[in-house]
Amino acid sequence: MVEKRTPVPVKEAIERVMENIGKGEVEEVSIHNSYGRRLAETITAAHPVPPFDRSPYDGFAIRSVDSTGASREQPVTFQVVEEIGAGFVSEKDLEPFQAVRIMTGAKIPEQCDAVVMLELAQEDHDGTYPLMTIKREFEKNQNISFEGEDTKAGSELVPAGTWIDPGVTALLATFGYATVKVAKRPVVGVFATGTELLDVSDELEPGKIRNSNAYMMIAQLQRAGAEPVYYGKLKDELEPCYEAVRQAAKETDMVITTGGVSVGDYDLLPDVYERLGAEVFFNKVAMRPGSVTTVASWGGTLLFGLSGNPSACYMGFELFVRPVIQAMMHSERPHHTMVKAELAADFSKPNPFTRFVRGSCRAEGDRLYAEPGGFNKSSAVTSLAGANACIVLPGGSRGYQQGDVVDVMLLEDNEGQKEPLS
Amino acid sequence: MVEKRTPVPVKEAIERVMENIGKGEVEEVSIHNSYGRRLAETITAAHPVPPFDRSPYDGFAIRSVDSTGASREQPVTFQVVEEIGAGFVSEKDLEPFQAVRIMTGAKIPEQCDAVVMLELAQEDHDGTYPLMTIKREFEKNQNISFEGEDTKAGSELVPAGTWIDPGVTALLATFGYATVKVAKRPVVGVFATGTELLDVSDELEPGKIRNSNAYMMIAQLQRAGAEPVYYGKLKDELEPCYEAVRQAAKETDMVITTGGVSVGDYDLLPDVYERLGAEVFFNKVAMRPGSVTTVASWGGTLLFGLSGNPSACYMGFELFVRPVIQAMMHSERPHHTMVKAELAADFSKPNPFTRFVRGSCRAEGDRLYAEPGGFNKSSAVTSLAGANACIVLPGGSRGYQQGDVVDVMLLEDNEGQKEPLS
Numbered sequence: 001m002v003e004k005r006t007p008v009p010v011k012e013a014i015e016r017v018m019e020n021i022g023k024g025e026v027e028e029v030s031i032h033n034s035y036g037r038r039l040a041e042t043i044t045a046a047h048p049v050p051p052f053d054r055s056p057y058d059g060f061a062i063r064s065v066d067s068t069g070a071s072r073e074q075p076v077t078f079q080v081v082e083e084i085g086a087g088f089v090s091e092k093d094l095e096p097f098q099a100v101r102i103m104t105g106a107k108i109p110e111q112c113d114a115v116v117m118l119e120l121a122q123e124d125h126d127g128t129y130p131l132m133t134i135k136r137e138f139e140k141n142q143n144i145s146f147e148g149e150d151t152k153a154g155s156e157l158v159p160a161g162t163w164i165d166p167g168v169t170a171l172l173a174t175f176g177y178a179t180v181k182v183a184k185r186p187v188v189g190v191f192a193t194g195t196e197l198l199d200v201s202d203e204l205e206p207g208k209i210r211n212s213n214a215y216m217m218i219a220q221l222q223r224a225g226a227e228p229v230y231y232g233k234l235k236d237e238l239e240p241c242y243e244a245v246r247q248a249a250k251e252t253d254m255v256i257t258t259g260g261v262s263v264g265d266y267d268l269l270p271d272v273y274e275r276l277g278a279e280v281f282f283n284k285v286a287m288r289p290g291s292v293t294t295v296a297s298w299g300g301t302l303l304f305g306l307s308g309n310p311s312a313c314y315m316g317f318e319l320f321v322r323p324v325i326q327a328m329m330h331s332e333r334p335h336h337t338m339v340k341a342e343l344a345a346d347f348s349k350p351n352p353f354t355r356f357v358r359g360s361c362r363a364e365g366d367r368l369y370a371e372p373g374g375f376n377k378s379s380a381v382t383s384l385a386g387a388n389a390c391i392v393l394p395g396g397s398r399g400y401q402q403g404d405v406v407d408v409m410l411l412e413d414n415e416g417q418k419e420p421l422s
Numbered sequence: 423m424v425e426k427r428t429p430v431p432v433k434e435a436i437e438r439v440m441e442n443i444g445k446g447e448v449e450e451v452s453i454h455n456s457y458g459r460r461l462a463e464t465i466t467a468a469h470p471v472p473p474f475d476r477s478p479y480d481g482f483a484i485r486s487v488d489s490t491g492a493s494r495e496q497p498v499t500f501q502v503v504e505e506i507g508a509g510f511v512s513e514k515d516l517e518p519f520q521a522v523r524i525m526t527g528a529k530i531p532e533q534c535d536a537v538v539m540l541e542l543a544q545e546d547h548d549g550t551y552p553l554m555t556i557k558r559e560f561e562k563n564q565n566i567s568f569e570g571e572d573t574k575a576g577s578e579l580v581p582a583g584t585w586i587d588p589g590v591t592a593l594l595a596t597f598g599y600a601t602v603k604v605a606k607r608p609v610v611g612v613f614a615t616g617t618e619l620l621d622v623s624d625e626l627e628p629g630k631i632r633n634s635n636a637y638m639m640i641a642q643l644q645r646a647g648a649e650p651v652y653y654g655k656l657k658d659e660l661e662p663c664y665e666a667v668r669q670a671a672k673e674t675d676m677v678i679t680t681g682g683v684s685v686g687d688y689d690l691l692p693d694v695y696e697r698l699g700a701e702v703f704f705n706k707v708a709m710r711p712g713s714v715t716t717v718a719s720w721g722g723t724l725l726f727g728l729s730g731n732p733s734a735c736y737m738g739f740e741l742f743v744r745p746v747i748q749a750m751m752h753s754e755r756p757h758h759t760m761v762k763a764e765l766a767a768d769f770s771k772p773n774p775f776t777r778f779v780r781g782s783c784r785a786e787g788d789r790l791y792a793e794p795g796g797f798n799k800s801s802a803v804t805s806l807a808g809a810n811a812c813i814v815l816p817g818g819s820r821g822y823q824q825g826d827v828v829d830v831m832l833l834e835d836n837e838g839q840k841e842p843l844s
Contacts, residue, residue, distance in 0.1 A: 031622055031637055032640065032652070035640070035641040035644045035645065036644070036645075047626060050631070051626055051631060052628065058684065084629075085617055085618070085658060086617060086618035086629075086688070087617035087618030087619070087629055087630050088629055089628050089629040104684070104731075105616070105631070106618070106629065107628065107629040157807065158807050158808075162807075165645070165807070165808065165809075165834075166638045166639070166642040166736070166806070167638070167736070167780075167805075167808060168807045168808070169638050169641040170635070170637060170638035170732060170806055170807070171634070171806075171807050172622075172637065173622045173632055173634035173637035174634040176625075176626075176632060178621075178622045178623040194508055194509065195507055195508060195509035195510070196507070196508035196509030196527055199600075200453055200594075200598060200600045201600035202598075204473055204598075206511050206529065207474065207506075207508075207509055207528065207529040208509050209473060209527070210596055210597075210598060211595060212592040212593070214595075215454075215592060216588045216589070216591050216595070218454065218591070219586070219587065219588035219591040219592075220588040222457045222458070223458075223587070236507055236509075262480065262526070266507045266508070308527070309526075310592060314588070314592075340785070340787050342788060358589075363759075363762070363790055365762050366761070367789060367790075368788050368790065384589030384592055384593075385579065385580050385587070385589040386584070386590070387587075387589050388837070405788055412834070412835070412836065413834070414834065415810070
């Protein structure tokens with residue numbers, strides 16, 4: 001008998017999952033290991049930047065008043081009484097027409113209020129002191145990088161939840177974060193189910209195929225910033241499936257299975273969920289591929305039952321699992337970024353359900369184009385390679401033509417958005 | 423005395439560097455650790471996909487000829503003589519009006535040439551065998567996924583140099599790559615120079631700032647896929663600088679220093695290069711910021727002397743260092759992807775040289791917009807956080823207005839392009 005399942009709209013399905021999660025734990029890591037993590041604290045400027053008035057050039061710090069009237073006809077000469085490199089501080093009390101040789105980044109001496117660029121000064125020597133002559137006036141505050149002109153002390157610089165890129169790392173270093181609080185990587189268990197599955201190192205056998213979904217999802221988990229734990233393959237036998245999923249659910253933050261989630265006699269995940277007493281949020285989604293995607297919760301662990309077909313598994317992961325990982329890692333924008341792009345090829349297959357077509361999104365000129373990837377059947381594992389986007393084609397249409405503007409989900413983007421889909 | 427340097431156009435500078443590198447070494451890694459590496463071998467289909475004719479649905483495999491004439495009025499009934507799950511192979515010799523219960527992914531039995539979807543069959547039992555009745559005809563080849571329809575054996579699937587994303591990982595698994603040849607990560611030494619630099623864990627001192635560039639570049643190296651080795655800070659003293667750079671150059675594939683590369687008295691890198699007898703490709707580039715960028719080669723190791731100012735250092739890395747890393751890792755498209763985008767804010771500063779402004783590039787509708795990041799001075803470390811793009815503004819202009827279409831370099835894209843810039 002075919003069990004009747006009610007398909008849930010994709011967006012609603014995603015929201016049902018997102019309502020059932022909380023923020024993950026926090027850990028402190030060295031700045032050296034912070035790249036690619038998500039901040040679990042807001043980064044604040046502990047001091048102004050620059051932290052003191054400093055010279056943006058190699059040159060001479062002067063009192064601008066001394067340059068008054070300087071011109072090609074009436075040059076003004078200064079005694080250079082001191083030289084300070086970056087990292088050193090002037091110790092002289094300057095008298096009129098005295099200057100300090102100063103290097104880029106060095107602190108402007110107390111009595112100085114302008115910097116003469118090296119190229120604009122003529123150097124000489126009077127026997128006691130080096131001399132420096134200028135042929136133009138300098139204004140008060142000319143060529144000075146002022147304390148706090150980039151950032152005031154106390155400014156909030158980067159909110160918690162932000163993905164740590166090289167620029168954020170630079171901020172961490174600037175403000176003395178030798179260690180930083182980041183979100184712990186959620187630990188995610190992965191199973192592939194199906195008696196037909198061979199290991200990657202096995203020779204092919206009649207009727208069997210190699211398990212590719214588990215390896216694909218391990219990479220998807222790595223891309224998402226999670227920590228995958230591969231539990232191996234499960235045969236289509238209820239007892240060992242049940243035991244394995246139960247054990248994994250105790251050891252991880254979530255468990256993903258691929259395959260065995262449909263209504264066939266060999267689809268055992270529904271029975272596993274029932275036996276566990278898991279709360280099933282939905283077991284059918286109004287989308288293609290991946291309509292049999294099931295998400296459940298048991299003892300605080302989310303159980304994702306993704307389809308066994310590669311494209312459906314891939315999309316199910318990006319739609320349902322990835323935003324959970326991002327939200328657990330404190331992201332306020334856990335869903336993939338959506339853009340609009342022109343379809344670069346016809347997609348003529350009519351379909352009653354919303355279709356998620358993996359492909360690539362590229363800019364040409366200042367416009368975006370999206371192209372479905374390869375031979376686009378749900379079994380087409382090759383179409384997944386190089387996919388950086390998922391084209392979303394709403395159902396109820398007789399197909400889409402080249403040039404139609406469509407919604408596209410960017411898969412390699414770390415910024416994300418607050419709400420799912422468009 | 424100010425040394426005269428001749429500025430080299432940016433593109434030419436990049437090309438001078440790229441002419442002086444070769445492909446890096448190859449290593450074999452487990453598929454589990456392959457995500458984010460670059461392929462050092464072309465991946466070929468070792469067998470067709472699907473590897474055999476198989477059922478895309480749960481249902482019944484039949485000989486289509488037996489369904490001839492089936493209709494609502496004249497249903498046709500089959501004996502179900504066998505049941506095969508995915509991974510099993512039929513062993514029966516079918517007689518007319520016999521069918522095989524078949525699961526998704528299972529191999530189509532020899533004598534069958536169509537699959538009846540479960541939903542279209544009415545099930546019953548005759549005491550000996552289960553029965554299955556259909557009310558419509560099925561055509562030869564209906565509902566069969568054919569051997570090789572996705573991929574023929576021997577097809578080249580992914581070229582060497584490709585970045586391994588989750589889809590590529592799936593291909594590796596499908597075709598039995600338990601291990602895969604990937605490019606070794608280039609080992610890159612990092613120094614920060616400048617007596618003004620404090621460690622990230624130090625308290626601020628008058629006139630000093632914390633070293634942020636080294637940590638930023640470590641993250642940039644990680645983003646680029648290289649292996650950073652942090653050699654620490656160098657004071658502005660020639661002898662220890664020389665010794666440290668010399669030693670690091672022997673231990674790594676390339677050495678990056680930040681700071682000390684200008685023409686000031688405390689800029690020691692030019693002297694270090696001279697004393698090493700390094701071949702200096704250029705020491706001035708017609709760009710802002712970062713005009714003092716220097717690249718040299720010594721004993722087969724590239725030496726990158728990047729500016730000490732954070733923005734210049736960041737851009738120098740992305741323009742000159744990153745493509746070298748990608749090319750060493752066998753990428754045929756080592757340069758950052760360029761797109762065109764509408765400027766989302768005025769950038770009114772006139773400038774004789776090509777300017778590289780970090781910022782963000784976002785899609786709105788199906789158009790791209792680029793916005794300069796934060797307060798855009800070369801000292802502005804905060805403008806680097808969240809930057810995913812670099813806006814390229816050719817020199818010789820009096821500034822750029824909101825709405826102008828400009829060239830933009832995407833910093834987070836793994837696809838890349840063959841030639842540098844636009």
